[in-house]
Amino acid sequence: MSSIATYAAVDVTAHTVHRLDFAVEEEFDEFRARFEKEVPPFSLDLVGEGDGWDAITERTMAAAPHGFLYYNRLDALPFFSRAGHTTPCTTYLMGNHVFAEQMFRFNPAILLYAPLRVAIYGDRDGTTHLTMDQPSTRFRSFADPEISAVGEMLDDRLAQLLPHLGIAVAK
Numbered sequence: 459m460s461s462i463a464t465y466a467a468v469d470v471t472a473h474t475v476h477r478l479d480f481a482v483e484e485e486f487d488e489f490r491a492r493f494e495k496e497v498p499p500f501s502l503d504l505v506g507e508g509d510g511w512d513a514i515t516e517r518t519m520a521a522a523p524h525g526f527l528y529y530n531r532l533d534a535l536p537f538f539s540r541a542g543h544t545t546p547c548t549t550y551l552m553g554n555h556v557f558a559e560q561m562f563r564f565n566p567a568i569l570l571y572a573p574l575r576v577a578i579y580g581d582r583d584g585t586t587h588l589t590m591d592q593p594s595t596r597f598r599s600f601a602d603p604e605i606s607a608v609g610e611m612l613d614d615r616l617a618q619l620l621p622h623l624g625i626a627v628a629k
Contacts, residue, residue, distance in 0.1 A: 473599035476592040480625050486546045486580045489623070493578060493588070496622045497552055500527040515556050524619040528552045529573050547579035552590075557612060561597065561605045568605060571596040574612075588623065590616075 482489050504517045504527075521527065534547040553573030561568040576590045593616065597609030620627060 471599055471601075474595060476595045478590055478592055480588045480620070480627075482586040482588055482623075482625060484586055484624060486578070486586045489586045489588070490548055490578050492623055493550075494528070494531075496524055496619060497526045497528050497550070498522070499531075500529045500555075511559075518554065518556050522554055524622060525554055525557070525615040526552050526619060527554060528576075534579075545580045545582060547577060550576040550578075552576045557608060557615075561600075561608045564602050564604050565600050568597060568600060588625065592616075 484492070498521060501521070504521055505514055506517070518527070519525075529551040532549045534549065535543070535545075538547075551573040552575075558568065558572040561572065571591075571593075574590055574593060574596075576588070579587050579589070581587060593612035594606065594609035597612075598606050600606070617627070
């Protein structure tokens, strides 16, 4: 059996990302429940069967009160409790396929960062945190003004979501 070696050019893009970490004055379980109320789960029902993009967009935006849905949730404690850890952590893939499409059309590689990764966790002192990368700093790395504009819009959507999560940010 022969092996065929292939060679590919690699393009390396260095970029700076801003991680946002919000300390929340609410217990982990309560905050996570609030998050899941304000950022509801994605359902395949939003896509429908054979429906066009306009219908999908309408259903999606109606289902996402603040523009975001979560596509997946992973609770880390069932794994890491076996190693003796007791601090809770849940990660989410949060986003909106309608917004992602507005970038995907210019570069499918944006799916590296869409949906956004979000973590809700408790630290060693018992403080709950909401942590994510600032969307615009991720999407700006594609050096495309169309993609960057959507990243900035996602920053704005995130800023609008925070008060609904009980997070006030000083300006």
